[in-house]
Amino acid sequence: MIKKVALIMSVLTAFACLCLTPAGAKDVYTNGIDFGFPPFGYVDKAGNPAGFDVECANWIAKEMGFEVKHQPMDWDGIIPALNAKKIDFIASGMSATEARKEIVNFTIPYYEVSQVLVVLKDKTDDFNSFLTTAKKVGSQRGTTSAKFLKEMLATGKYKFKLIEYDSTDLSMEDLKIGRIDGSAMDSSIAYELNKKGAYKIAGSFDVPTEKYGYAVRKGDDKLLNLLNQGLKKLMADPQWQVLKDKYDIH
Numbered sequence: 194m195i196k197k198v199a200l201i202m203s204v205l206t207a208f209a210c211l212c213l214t215p216a217g218a219k220d221v222y223t224n225g226i227d228f229g230f231p232p233f234g235y236v237d238k239a240g241n242p243a244g245f246d247v248e249c250a251n252w253i254a255k256e257m258g259f260e261v262k263h264q265p266m267d268w269d270g271i272i273p274a275l276n277a278k279k280i281d282f283i284a285s286g287m288s289a290t291e292a293r294k295e296i297v298n299f300t301i302p303y304y305e306v307s308q309v310l311v312v313l314k315d316k317t318d319d320f321n322s323f324l325t326t327a328k329k330v331g332s333q334r335g336t337t338s339a340k341f342l343k344e345m346l347a348t349g350k351y352k353f354k355l356i357e358y359d360s361t362d363l364s365m366e367d368l369k370i371g372r373i374d375g376s377a378m379d380s381s382i383a384y385e386l387n388k389k390g391a392y393k394i395a396g397s398f399d400v401p402t403e404k405y406g407y408a409v410r411k412g413d414d415k416l417l418n419l420l421n422q423g424l425k426k427l428m429a430d431p432q433w434q435v436l437k438d439k440y441d442i443h
């Protein structure tokens with residue numbers, strides 16, 4: 194009899210544990226994000242994380258049964274932060290370059306960009322003159338844009354001066370007040386800035402297009418699989434177009 198009661202008690206305890214832990218049992222993953230990168234990542238007027246990458250990651254987390262937190266990070270140190278386990282993945286307009294693939298893994302690609310130069314709307318100088326005269330060209334530190342501008346300068350064929358910023362947003366502030374003459378960036382963010390009316394795209398750089406993917410630590414195959422499955426589901430779901438329309442992404 195005692196044995197039977199003990200058995201019933203332990204079955205009840207096990208059942209109670211199962212019932213009490215559903216929400217707490219979910220894995221929580223932290224997305225490191227550049228919040229100066231609209232429309233992919235920014236902070237809305239209420240101070241909440243917003244943007245295409247934020248909403249896609251939230252949708253995927255819900256669908257795949259995990260929780261996601263969005264942690265603002267400096268772009269320059271975002272990959273070292275991932276590898277130091279300060280964050281778990283990067284869904285933030287990150288170009289999956291060959292150099293980065295050596296140190297992190299990427300999901301399937303979800304968007305393609307070219308590299309452009311943004312200038313003030315009233316500027317009439319042609320694109321090449323921005324690069325071959327002593328103009329000041331801004332770029333966000335740690336980006337693919339900053340990298341190829343440095344490579345261009347190393348050839349000795351160009352005369353521009355590279356000014357690096359912590360975020361693309363900050364380079365735009367300096368562009369507005371004439372401290373720099375242009376800012377180089379992904380076409381995705383340039384189209385968004387262009388809508389504000391004060392800027393225009395002076396031209397595209399002659400470099401290969403780049404594909405965005407979510408980055409995870411090498412060896413973190415569990416999360417890579419979750420993100421890949423979630424991304425595939427999202428891209429096949431009507432919500433993909435809804436989100437693209439919402440953030441005006443083509």
Ligand code: GLN
Nearest residue numbers: 227285286287288336337
């Ligand atoms: N796509 C660029 C890169 O990966 C810029 C991304 C960003 O600043 N969020 O470097």
